[in-house]
């Protein structure tokens with residue numbers, strides 16, 4: 058075990074989850090970020106603490122054996138590190154993948170290692186590594202493209218662990234829930250073994266894992282966040298303490314549970330019910346103090362075609378199944394406008410002002426006008442537009 062892992066994004070999930078696992082598996086972690094203060098602090102800090110909060114109390118881990126590079130100022134260094142690394146991971150947000158592709162491509166071009174680089178994107182999105190790969194391929198030399206299997210292997214992943222915003226003054230330390238699930242595709246590494254990262258669950262077929270995660274954990278979370286924001290709640294656990302909103306979250310997850318158990322027939326109704334129960338318990342945890350604005354952040358991304366509302370609702374509507382609760386959460390997501398510090402929420406407000414309901418539905422959700430869900434979503438958009446005019 059051991060080796061070197063380059064991790065893009067020294068934020069919450071990066072420091073708190075991905076780096077913890079890589080560190081505990083013997084890898085030296087090189088953080089790459091664009092925030093000067095973050096990189097400077099990491100460079101001055103020999104170690105930081107990850108505190109896992111579970112039902113039986115807290116467990117602390119010390120993370121050391123890391124370095125940090127600012128890609129805004131030292132791109133050549135980043136490229137050199139990638140050329141000599143074993144693994145590249147990232148947790149930067151799905152919209153940032155296009156910006157980190159160039160140094161990865163140049164690092165792959167410069168590789169002389171006999172083993173391929175493992176590239177694993179750790180974002181809340183379906184096929185995030187494939188998306189990153191697409192951007193990387195646009196920047197790769199023809200030589201690397203023709204021998205890509207020898208130079209890099211790309212595996213999608215599904216990553217689940219709640220890392221809330223950290224307390225002011227916490228420095229680099231991260232408070233995190235004890236529960237975790239990190240599933241990674243095994244197929245792309247064959248015939249070699251996948252990277253030895255303790256705690257990673259390698260799977261042949263990631264689709265059921267990522268869809269179940271996004272359309273249960275994140276659909277439930279987002280429903281709570283958008284209703285909560287609308288009702289003036291500060292934290293997710295406060296939303297779940299409200300009986301009416303608690304029921305709304307549970308009813309919404311019955312709709313997505315129907316989709317999951319009919320689409321992936323190896324997941325039984327009982328198994329999905331237990332999964333939902335565990336998730337409602339996780340997001341109700343008051344110790345996490347997870348802000349509704351963090352969970353609702355970037356509403357345009359969350360309202361897009363494969364995301365937590367439109368993704369499951371579209372598939373359910375195609376089968377003529379019930380989507381009313383998902384539409385309720387969707388309405389609240391459309392109402393998440395002009396939230397301080399959230400650029401997408403301002404852009405959402407602008408789009409809803411400037412476009413007709415039909416145009417806004419097409420533009421924001423990516424739904425085709427002929428799709429069986431389209432009219433229902435268009436009605437929601439028109440209603441929000443009328444109320445917020």
Ligand SMILES: NC(=O)c1ccc[n+]([C@@H]2O[C@H](COP(=O)([O-])OP(=O)(O)OC[C@H]3O[C@@H](n4cnc5c(N)ncnc54)[C@H](O)[C@@H]3O)[C@@H](O)[C@H]2O)c1
Nearest residue numbers: 066067068069070090091148149150156180181218219220
């Ligand atoms: N926090 C969670 O509970 C959680 C759980 C699972 C998955 N995720 C996913 O992980 C990703 C990151 O989430 P987070 O909560 O850690 O966010 P975060 O904002 O705490 O961290 C993102 C980091 O990426 C950095 N970054 C931005 N642009 C960059 C660039 N061009 N190069 C390098 N770094 C760059 C930011 O400066 C920041 O430090 C998201 O896709 C999120 O959906 C988060």
Ligand SMILES: O=P(O)(O)OC[C@@H](O)[C@@H](O)[C@H](O)[C@H](O)CO
Nearest residue numbers: 181216217218219220275278352
């Ligand atoms: O990270 P986002 O913005 O896609 O979604 C916000 C939260 O739902 C998310 O970060 C969860 O905490 C996480 O996905 C739990 O595994």
